[in-house]
Amino acid sequence: MGTMRLFAHKKFLRLLGSFLRTYVSLAPSPSTVLGFHLVTTGKISVTGNAMSRTMLVRYGKAGVNNLSYRASSSFALIRTKTGCLGLNLVFYY
Numbered sequence: 001m002g003t004m005r006l007f008a009h010k011k012f013l014r015l016l017g018s019f020l021r022t023y024v025s026l027a028p029s030p031s032t033v034l035g036f037h038l039v040t041t042g043k044i045s046v047t048g049n050a051m052s053r054t055m056l057v058r059y060g061k062a063g064v065n066n067l068s069y070r071a072s073s074s075f076a077l078i079r080t081k082t083g084c085l086g087l088n089l090v091f092y093y
Contacts, residue, residue, distance in 0.1 A: 006045065006047065006080075006081060007045045008045075009045045009080065009085070010044055010055070013038075013040055013044070013055055013057075016038070016057075017038055017059075020036055020057070021057075021059045024036060024060050025059075025060075032093060033060070033092070034060050034069060034093055035058070035059055035060025036057075036058070036059055036089065036091050036092065037056070037057075037088070037089070037090045038056070038057040038058075038087075038088070039057075039088045040054070040085055040086070040087050040088075041054045041085065042078075042080075042083060042084055042085035043080070043082050043083045043085070044085065046082070069092045069093070070093055071090055071091070071092050072090070072093070073088065073090040073091075074088075074089050075087070075088050075089075076089075
């Protein structure tokens with residue numbers, strides 16, 4: 001198993017957000033996936049005694065205030081050399 005370079009985390013997360021945007025926009029029918037929230041919190045591409053950063057990617061009709069949407073969420077903890085990142089992904093359909 002290979003490791004990712006320290007400063008490649010931000011590029012990877014941007015690529016993941018771009019992939020998810022394409023996935024949602026090319027969904028087969030409009031009612032399949034309406035949107036998503038991708039929130040990453042932690043030491044993103046920094047070293048030392050740095051504060052945590054938050055990266056948010058949203059797309060489509062995504063919101064917690066609309067009760068007509070259904071949501072499916074997941075949380076993962078990604079361990080890196082400098083600490084860990086919390087990854088929260090919510091799909092709205």
